[in-house]
Amino acid sequence: MSIESKDTPTIDPRELVRWLGPQGAKAGLLQSKLVTVEVLMGLAKSMGIAPTKSASRQHLVDDIVKLASQRIDKTIDELYLMSKEELIAYFERLEPSSEELLDLLRSLELTPRKEGHRGLVDLAARELSETGRFLRISAPASKFEQK
DSSP states (O other): OBBBBBOOOOHHHHHHHHHHHHHHHHHHHHHHHSSSSSHHHHHHTTTTTOTTTTTOOOHHHOOOOOOHOOOOOOHHHHHSOHHHHHHHHHHHHHHHHHHHHHHHHOOOOOOOOHHHHHHHHHHHHHHHHHHHHEEEESOHHHHHHOO
């Protein structure tokens, strides 16, 4: 999944993401003077992405980095053959992002059950509450007064 041209070195997007992380890879691809939109188009096509002719540089980079960041390398059928314990061990070993796991669930047209949704609500509430507490402590009194 790398692309090579006469003017640019070989680009392996998976290695780039491994070295720099998704945000670093995005920044590098967006800011590079050597990596043109044409190079990004070729790279996207070589990865199996079908970009439109009018795709922006940002859109191409987002799609390339998203695909290069994916860690789950088994097919849905292979995942179906695994037990819950095997899946947990597999996911813990690969450490896929939350976004990748949510995309996997969306591709199966699954939505979190009541307890899963409740866990998500609890997480959001806890994080907002804790951050809000620190903001209220550190900010002037008038900014975070109850209304």
